[in-house]
Amino acid sequence: MAAERESSLLADIRPADFEVLEDGKNVFASPVSTLESSPSEPASLPAEDLSTNSNGPKPAEVMTDDDREDLFAEATEEVSLDSPERDPVLSPEPTPAITPVTPTTLVAPRMELKIVTAPVIFDRSREEIEEEANGDLSDIEINVSDPEKVGDGMNAYMAYRVTTKTSLSMFHKNEFSVKRRFSDFLGLHSKLATKYMHIGYIVPPAPEKSIVGMTKVKVGKEDSSSAEFVEKRRAALERYLQRTVKHPTLLQDPDLRQFLESSELPRAVNTQALSGAGILRMVNKAADAVNKMTIKMNESDAWFEEKQQQFENLDQQLKKLHASVEALVCHRKELSANTAAFAKSAAMLGNSEDHTALSRALSQLAEVEEKIDQLHQEQAFADFYVFSELLGDYIRLIAAVKGVLDHRMKCWQKWQDAQVTLQKKREAEAKLQLANRTDKLQQAKDDIKEWETKVQQGEKDFEQISKTIREEVQRFERERVKDFKTVIIKYLESLVQTQQQLIKYWEAFLPEAKSIA
Amino acid sequence: MMQEGSDDGPDFLSEEDRGLRAINVDLQTDAALQVDISDALSERDKVKFTVHTKSSLPNFKQNEFSVVRQHEEFIWLHDSFVENEDYAGYIIPPAPPRPDFDASREKLQKLGEGEGSMTKEEFTKMKQELEAEYLAIFKKTVAMHEVFLCRVAAHPILRKDLNFHVFLEYNQDLSVRGKNKKEKLEDFFKNMVKSADGVIVSGVKDVDDFFEHERTFLVEYHNRVKDASAKSDKMTRSHKKARVSADEDLKLSDLLKYYLRESQAAKDLLYRRSRSLVDYENANKALDKARAKNKDVLQAETTQQICCQKFEKISESAKQELIDFKTRRVAAFRKNLVELAELELKHAKGNLQLLQSCLAVLNGDT
Numbered sequence: 001m002a003a004e005r006e007s008s009l010l011a012d013i014r015p016a017d018f019e020v021l022e023d024g025k026n027v028f029a030s031p032v033s034t035l036e037s038s039p040s041e042p043a044s045l046p047a048e049d050l051s052t053n054s055n056g057p058k059p060a061e062v063m064t065d066d067d068r069e070d071l072f073a074e075a076t077e078e079v080s081l082d083s084p085e086r087d088p089v090l091s092p093e094p095t096p097a098i099t100p101v102t103p104t105t106l107v108a109p110r111m112e113l114k115i116v117t118a119p120v121i122f123d124r125s126r127e128e129i130e131e132e133a134n135g136d137l138s139d140i141e142i143n144v145s146d147p148e149k150v151g152d153g154m155n156a157y158m159a160y161r162v163t164t165k166t167s168l169s170m171f172h173k174n175e176f177s178v179k180r181r182f183s184d185f186l187g188l189h190s191k192l193a194t195k196y197m198h199i200g201y202i203v204p205p206a207p208e209k210s211i212v213g214m215t216k217v218k219v220g221k222e223d224s225s226s227a228e229f230v231e232k233r234r235a236a237l238e239r240y241l242q243r244t245v246k247h248p249t250l251l252q253d254p255d256l257r258q259f260l261e262s263s264e265l266p267r268a269v270n271t272q273a274l275s276g277a278g279i280l281r282m283v284n285k286a287a288d289a290v291n292k293m294t295i296k297m298n299e300s301d302a303w304f305e306e307k308q309q310q311f312e313n314l315d316q317q318l319k320k321l322h323a324s325v326e327a328l329v330c331h332r333k334e335l336s337a338n339t340a341a342f343a344k345s346a347a348m349l350g351n352s353e354d355h356t357a358l359s360r361a362l363s364q365l366a367e368v369e370e371k372i373d374q375l376h377q378e379q380a381f382a383d384f385y386v387f388s389e390l391l392g393d394y395i396r397l398i399a400a401v402k403g404v405l406d407h408r409m410k411c412w413q414k415w416q417d418a419q420v421t422l423q424k425k426r427e428a429e430a431k432l433q434l435a436n437r438t439d440k441l442q443q444a445k446d447d448i449k450e451w452e453t454k455v456q457q458g459e460k461d462f463e464q465i466s467k468t469i470r471e472e473v474q475r476f477e478r479e480r481v482k483d484f485k486t487v488i489i490k491y492l493e494s495l496v497q498t499q500q501q502l503i504k505y506w507e508a509f510l511p512e513a514k515s516i517a
Numbered sequence: 518m519m520q521e522g523s524d525d526g527p528d529f530l531s532e533e534d535r536g537l538r539a540i541n542v543d544l545q546t547d548a549a550l551q552v553d554i555s556d557a558l559s560e561r562d563k564v565k566f567t568v569h570t571k572s573s574l575p576n577f578k579q580n581e582f583s584v585v586r587q588h589e590e591f592i593w594l595h596d597s598f599v600e601n602e603d604y605a606g607y608i609i610p611p612a613p614p615r616p617d618f619d620a621s622r623e624k625l626q627k628l629g630e631g632e633g634s635m636t637k638e639e640f641t642k643m644k645q646e647l648e649a650e651y652l653a654i655f656k657k658t659v660a661m662h663e664v665f666l667c668r669v670a671a672h673p674i675l676r677k678d679l680n681f682h683v684f685l686e687y688n689q690d691l692s693v694r695g696k697n698k699k700e701k702l703e704d705f706f707k708n709m710v711k712s713a714d715g716v717i718v719s720g721v722k723d724v725d726d727f728f729e730h731e732r733t734f735l736v737e738y739h740n741r742v743k744d745a746s747a748k749s750d751k752m753t754r755s756h757k758k759a760r761v762s763a764d765e766d767l768k769l770s771d772l773l774k775y776y777l778r779e780s781q782a783a784k785d786l787l788y789r790r791s792r793s794l795v796d797y798e799n800a801n802k803a804l805d806k807a808r809a810k811n812k813d814v815l816q817a818e819t820t821q822q823i824c825c826q827k828f829e830k831i832s833e834s835a836k837q838e839l840i841d842f843k844t845r846r847v848a849a850f851r852k853n854l855v856e857l858a859e860l861e862l863k864h865a866k867g868n869l870q871l872l873q874s875c876l877a878v879l880n881g882d883t
Contacts, residue, residue: 331755334755335752335755335756338748338751338752338754338755339752339755341748341751341752342745342748342749342751342752344748345741345744345745345747345748345749346745346748348741348744348745349738349741349742349744349745351741352734352737352738352741353738354734354843355843355846355847357847358846358847358850358851361850361851361854362850365854485879488879489876489879489880492872492875492876492879493876495868495872496869496872496873496876499865499866499868499869499872500869502861502865503862503865503866503869506858506861506862506865507862509858510855510858510859510862513851513854513855513857513858514851514855516847516850516851516854
């Protein structure tokens with residue numbers, strides 16, 4: 001089955017495929033390797049414009065990014081169905097940062113969104129092709145379901161069922177499922193991060209731990225808040241796995257395969273916060289932070305500088321937005337409670353009103369308000385799960401991107417250090433030459449050889465990681481746009497539903513009110 | 518023209534803004550006497566209302582004239598009605614609440630202080646919102662004062678009141694200072710006595726079924742309106758926080774608040790009647806005693822006569838007043854509930870359209 005696919009890929013060689021294949025170049029079987037004969041020939045591939053010439057990032061990306069961010073951002077401005085101000089074919093600007101948004105207005109009757117119609121001027125076929133190719137490769141579907149409490153007391157934990165449906169040949173079956181617990185997921189992430197992040201791959205971060213949440217569940221509190229917590233976690237784990245398998249390189253990783261397939265998994269104890277490994281992690285994090293402050297990298301590549309800045313901005317804006325959405329959820333819940341209280345009060349008033357028609361109308365009003373309260377609750381649910389969690393995910397993802405950029409910096413530093421050492425060795429050798437110390441000369445020469453290799457390797461590594469990061473970032477951007485668009489559409493659809501329901505309720509009430517005589 | 522920083526235009530007191538007047542739909546505004554508030558000025562700590570009168574009654578020197586009044590003068594007028602024995606048998610239109618811009622002013626001030634810490638966009642937007650809020654409060658207070666005057670003008674007896682005419686016509690300051698501490702304390706005691714008395718008096722079963730029923734109804738109704746009003750306010754505040762448009766909620770809240778005050782006024786009427794009934798019955802007993810002892814009979818007879826007349830006068834007008842109250846109430850609720858539903862629909866449909874066009878664009882752009 002896989003052979004078929006690969007040959008079909010061979011048959012339809014289109015420029016876009018190069019991009020995809022290169023990602024997986026380490027893993028694909030030999031038939032494909034001949035295609036890689038020119039992996040570093042970006043110029044010949046119109047799809048790959050990774051060099052930082054003035055044409056910059058593909059217009060396609062810029063367009064969709066801007067689209068997404070415009071739609072996202074101007075939630076406080078008037079509705080306008082104008083075309084966007086700029087023509088995407090011209091030299092693209094850097095993706096604009098998101099202006100601060102109060103998403104609370106999104107849910108309100110006083111909602112205003114700036115709508116930008118996107119002229120489809122750019123080369124869409126290329127994007128379509130990429131999507132197709134991506135789709136083919138990621139023919140794998142993951143579901144996380146059936147959370148089940150295992151054990152009792154403080155040693156209890158939740159086991160989740162991970163179901164995989166796939167037609168990829170690297171797996172033994174087409175459909176299989178295993179039971180995993182939260183620390184297993186963390187263990188998987190830890191392994192993948194160790195293996196791939198330092199060479200520039202953006203490894204999706206695992207969901208966060210929550211001591212409070214988990215303790216409640218362990219202690220067996222059977223209330224809605226712990227049910228909510230479990231559901232939140234389940235959904236987060238599902239998204240995490242889905243993102244991970246979408247990554248063509250990570251998909252090939254044996255650890256991932258083992259996680260998905262094997263019925264028994266060695267316990268990942270190193271993920272516990274208070275373990276030796278946990279403490280080591282914390283120390284390393286602190287050291288890293290200090291290092292970051294001291295490394296002053298000469299960024300020769302404008303693309304990276306730009307991207308760094310972009311991600312900083314994006315990070316800030318997403319955090320603000322996330323905070324706003326969480327406040328919104330809170331307020332909506334409060335509104336729901338107050339509406340319920342009012343409904344009861346209105347019912348009482350209706351009861352004591354001695355004019356029959358008015359009394360009936362007031363009772364109806366009470367009912368309407370009660371239904372509206374229900375609606376508010378559901379909407380709060382939607383706000384949260386659809387929107388807020390996505391924002392949280394992306395904030396963590398951006399942290400991963402920043403991590404990868406940091407690795408690149410470290411790599412550069414290593415290279416620089418090697419150069420410095422090489423220089424020193426050369427000086428040392430020269431000194432020995434002058435002093436005519438032939439005994440130590442050979443050693444010095446050997447040293448120089450050794451460090452020359454190291455410098456070469458350092459340079460190569462640096463170039464490699466830079467290249468990988470470029471591809472990764474572009475992939476990330478594409479995915480991000482897709483994700484946000486899907487979520488926004490879903491969210492808007494839920495808002496539409498709410499409004500339609502509201503209309504139904506009030507339309508039913510109106511004749512009642514009119515019939516008061 | 519409205520001042521104090523907000524440049525609201527000429528349509529400030531347009532017809533739709535007199536929302537609160539709509540609460541009393543039954544007001545028969547006839548040519549004999551028409552009163553309205555044509556203008557208002559908000560100063561540092563007081564509001565000046567321009568009361569405009571059009572009348573064909575001979576009592577006034579001119580057919581059309583205006584004076585400037587402040588809140589305290591409205592209160593004075595209201596209190597003069599309440600204290601007037603002749604009006605014991607009528608529902609005295611509730612006094613307008615004091616204009617309260619403190620909260621709004623505070624917010625505007627805080628905004629000014631925090632100007633440096635937010636973007637220009639944010640600042641302008643917040644400023645606009647706060648100004649709109651201020652404007653809304655302002656309009657509401659004007660409307661409340663106007664409703665009070667219109668109710669008085671529409672009432673067949675109260676409209677003839679001399680104090681009312683002075684209020685309308687006398688173009689100097691009425692020199693009605695707000696009550697000083699001593700007077701406020703007196704009022705406080707008076708109210709306590711009144712409510713205590715009310716409890717005693719309400720224990721007396723009424724001879725008339727109509728009034729008995731009304732009393733029971735009103736007491737319960739008043740309490741429930743109070744509760745509903747409070748909950749409605751809370752809901753409106755929540756709506757505001759979640760930044761949902763609140764004008765439809767305000768309708769509901771305003772309606773309930775107004776009827777809270779009106780039902781209190783109706784209760785007061787009932788109390789006065791009960792009080793007079795008790796007095797009447799006491800006078801009867803005193804008369805019987807006097808006749809038995811054959812001492813001060815004439816005096817007792819006179820007292821009894823007076824009490825009887827008072828009671829009957831009150832009862833007569835009270836019945837009509839209470840019936841009118843009910844009619845007014847039903848009509849007002851009907852109108853407001855209909856408007857509430859229509860507004861909600863309008864908003865929901867507007868949102869729906871907005872959302873759907875958003876979605877169309879998003880979906881079209883694949």
